[in-house]
Amino acid sequence: MLHIPSVEEWWRLTDKYPQFRQPSNLTLKEYGYMRLFELIEEQRPKRVLEYGHGFSPTLFEYCLKHGIEIWGVDDHMDLHYFPPKEVWYENHKRILRDQFPGAKFILGQLGTRQDTMKELPKSYFDLVCSVSVLEEIGDEGTILSILKHAGTLLKPGGMFANTHDIVFENPRRSKLLVNWLRAAGFDVELTHREAEILNGSSRYVPWNRALLENPTQAMLCYNLGDLDRMFSGHWSTLFSCVTKAGQAGVAHLISEAAGELDRRNAREIAARDDSERRAVEGGPAGARLRAEITRLEGELAELHRQLATTRAYVGILD
Numbered sequence: 001m002l003h004i005p006s007v008e009e010w011w012r013l014t015d016k017y018p019q020f021r022q023p024s025n026l027t028l029k030e031y032g033y034m035r036l037f038e039l040i041e042e043q044r045p046k047r048v049l050e051y052g053h054g055f056s057p058t059l060f061e062y063c064l065k066h067g068i069e070i071w072g073v074d075d076h077m078d079l080h081y082f083p084p085k086e087v088w089y090e091n092h093k094r095i096l097r098d099q100f101p102g103a104k105f106i107l108g109q110l111g112t113r114q115d116t117m118k119e120l121p122k123s124y125f126d127l128v129c130s131v132s133v134l135e136e137i138g139d140e141g142t143i144l145s146i147l148k149h150a151g152t153l154l155k156p157g158g159m160f161a162n163t164h165d166i167v168f169e170n171p172r173r174s175k176l177l178v179n180w181l182r183a184a185g186f187d188v189e190l191t192h193r194e195a196e197i198l199n200g201s202s203r204y205v206p207w208n209r210a211l212l213e214n215p216t217q218a219m220l221c222y223n224l225g226d227l228d229r230m231f232s233g234h235w236s237t238l239f240s241c242v243t244k245a246g247q248a249g250v251a252h253l254i255s256e257a258a259g260e261l262d263r264r265n266a267r268e269i270a271a272r273d274d275s276e277r278r279a280v281e282g283g284p285a286g287a288r289l290r291a292e293i294t295r296l297e298g299e300l301a302e303l304h305r306q307l308a309t310t311r312a313y314v315g316i317l318d
């Protein structure tokens with residue numbers, strides 16, 4: 001499922017979760033958490049992992065209140081909006097670990113960090129999720145490693161749900177996200193209307209009704225008083241919820257692998273043909289062929305000469 005929220009949806013969700021019905025600089029994040037609450041109510045996962053929670057207590061509070069096992073994984077990174085390392089760890093303890101002893105917090109990052117890989121159990125979670133994390137990761141290799149790692153943590157059929165903040169003029173990122181999710185082994189089934197998002201079409205959600213955040217305010221909020229502008233706010237968000245590969249995802253992976261094998265075979269055949277051609281050219285057969293070509297070129301030159309002479313005679317007779 002791929003979804004850009006509308007104002008109506010925000011209104012409906014804030015009816016259910018009234019603590020969020022207020023003016024805010026964090027509209028997209030609040031939407032993301034409300035949408036996760038609703039997903040949890042619909043799908044009833046027993047074990048949830050939030051990666052990239054930062055200092056947000058929202059999902060921990062919600063899950064523990066509803067008797068759901070909740071884990072969190074995040075760590076200090078040298079991002080421009082991060083407080084210094086000691087302050088980050090102190091906030092993490094004060095705002096999260098001390099407040100929610102029933103939750104399990106891992107200091108780490110999804111992706112390639114070996115310590116995190118060891119600490120998070122595989123095929124364990126029913127839901128792995130994040131709010132406003134993936135848009136910050138620009139590099140394709142890193143994003144793929146995060147998605148693949150998330151896939152290993154999920155039980156078969158488990159859900160992977162994220163909000164990815166967007167600006168409308170760049171639908172390319174939505175296409176990439178869908179490709180990356182598929183490459184990481186998730187089933188991504190899009191309805192015809194959802195596929196419109198990938199074209200940046202306003203047929204999916206009329207842009208004048210889309211849920212927007214004020215980019216300038218978000219920029220100021222994230223800059224945390226820095227004098228240099230480091231961050232441009234986003235406009236809206238893309239909510240995606242996909243499942244760990246069932247049959248469709250496995251079929252897609254197999255066809256991708258088959259395609260790659262075909263391409264590799266074609267490259268190998270071309271390389272072999274090339275080296276065979278070079279061997280023939282360099283050996284006695286090549287020498288014979290070259291002599292034959294020289295002879296034929298001589299004959300051709302002679303024929304051209306005769307043709308020119310004949311044409312000259314015809315010219316005189318005319």
Ligand SMILES: C[S@@+](CC[C@H](N)C(=O)[O-])C[C@H]1O[C@@H](n2cnc3c(N)ncnc32)[C@H](O)[C@@H]1O
Nearest residue numbers: 029051052053054056073074109110131132133
């Ligand atoms: C914009 S903050 C979002 C925080 C929180 N979800 C919210 O909406 O308030 C992005 C967070 O993602 C975290 N992050 C980035 N890459 C991550 C990764 N590979 N694994 C876990 N967390 C990651 C960062 O450390 C940061 O805390």
